[in-house]
Amino acid sequence: MADSFREKLRDSVLNFFASTCKDTTQLVSEEMDHRISITKQWKIKFHLAICEFCRHYKEQMETLRNLAGYLNKEGSKIGNENQLKSSAKERMKKLLDDKEK
Amino acid sequence: MDQNVIDSSQWVDRYGNMLYRFTLLRVKDDEQSEEIVQNTFLAALQAKDKFAGLSTEKTWLFGILKHKIMDHFRRIKKTKTFDLEPDDDRDPCQSEFDGKGHWQALPISWGINPQKATENQELARFLATCMDKLSDKYRRLFVLREIEGMRSEEICAELDITPSNLWVMLHRTRNQLKKCLETHLFEKKTNG
Numbered sequence: 001m002a003d004s005f006r007e008k009l010r011d012s013v014l015n016f017f018a019s020t021c022k023d024t025t026q027l028v029s030e031e032m033d034h035r036i037s038i039t040k041q042w043k044i045k046f047h048l049a050i051c052e053f054c055r056h057y058k059e060q061m062e063t064l065r066n067l068a069g070y071l072n073k074e075g076s077k078i079g080n081e082n083q084l085k086s087s088a089k090e091r092m093k094k095l096l097d098d099k100e101k
Numbered sequence: 102m103d104q105n106v107i108d109s110s111q112w113v114d115r116y117g118n119m120l121y122r123f124t125l126l127r128v129k130d131d132e133q134s135e136e137i138v139q140n141t142f143l144a145a146l147q148a149k150d151k152f153a154g155l156s157t158e159k160t161w162l163f164g165i166l167k168h169k170i171m172d173h174f175r176r177i178k179k180t181k182t183f184d185l186e187p188d189d190d191r192d193p194c195q196s197e198f199d200g201k202g203h204w205q206a207l208p209i210s211w212g213i214n215p216q217k218a219t220e221n222q223e224l225a226r227f228l229a230t231c232m233d234k235l236s237d238k239y240r241r242l243f244v245l246r247e248i249e250g251m252r253s254e255e256i257c258a259e260l261d262i263t264p265s266n267l268w269v270m271l272h273r274t275r276n277q278l279k280k281c282l283e284t285h286l287f288e289k290k291t292n293g
């Protein structure tokens with residue numbers, strides 16, 4: 001009696017936390033955008049504890065975020081080859097000069 | 102050189118390229134970026150007297166530029182919705198799952214420590230290329246969320262998007278970028 005109750009309880013707890021890899025990737029991304037409910041947080045934790053593939057996915061999302069943050073840094077040198085055309089520079093200088101007078 | 106003094110005759114040479122690069126990363130289009138930089142200089146000139154010298158000239162110009170870029174996004178909003186539409190790009194990772202939501206093609210580790218990802222200049226450069234392959238809308242949302250670091254509530258309020266739709270779109274965008282970056286990582290591995 002007691003054993004079967006415990007089994008049922010265990011199954012319902014497992015089912016409550018169980019989510020598919022597909023759902024987990026959605027939650028992992030959602031968690032990057034706002035504070036998710038405790039239940040969702042546990043669903044992620046529970047799933048990641050047993051699924052190395054979704055752990056890779058989460059790592060990849062973190063890598064993506066850090067790379068994006070890096071693009072914003074002045075010292076990154078990414079995009080340094082992009083410069084204002086000299087014609088545009090001349091035009092702007094002239095405009096500023098005219099307005100300044 | 103006194104950083105807290107305004108010298109508009111030097112602006113274009115000193116800050117032109119910097120402001121342009123910053124804008125191009127966010128706006129993508131070179132002509133529009135040029136125009137935004139020009140409008141920034143003109144607005145700065147008009148507000149010159151309000152420059153209190155509390156920040157450097159450069160910080161001040163970048164502050165104005167950020168407003169101009171956000172204005173640009175707001176203008177786009179008037180003609181094109183930022184919210185989720187039925188014909189938006191689908192999630193490219195959708196096909197990676199079977200009917201039960203299990204991975205079909207199992208993700209493999211990139212072998213990169215996320216905290217040290219930024220040491221990989223090449224990968225960062227490739228992310229910039231991958232971003233340009235996104236649809237304009239997804240690119241803009243990614244820029245605001247991940248480059249600009251705006252909170253999702255702010256983005257929703259500014260651009261009239263429902264939160265759940267924003268999360269769906271960002272999830273799809275991240276998956277597209279993940280796939281694109283993987284192409285690069287995979288190519289590098291097979292080519293040695």
Ligand SMILES: [Zn+2]
Nearest residue numbers: 021051053054
């Ligand atoms: Zn999984």
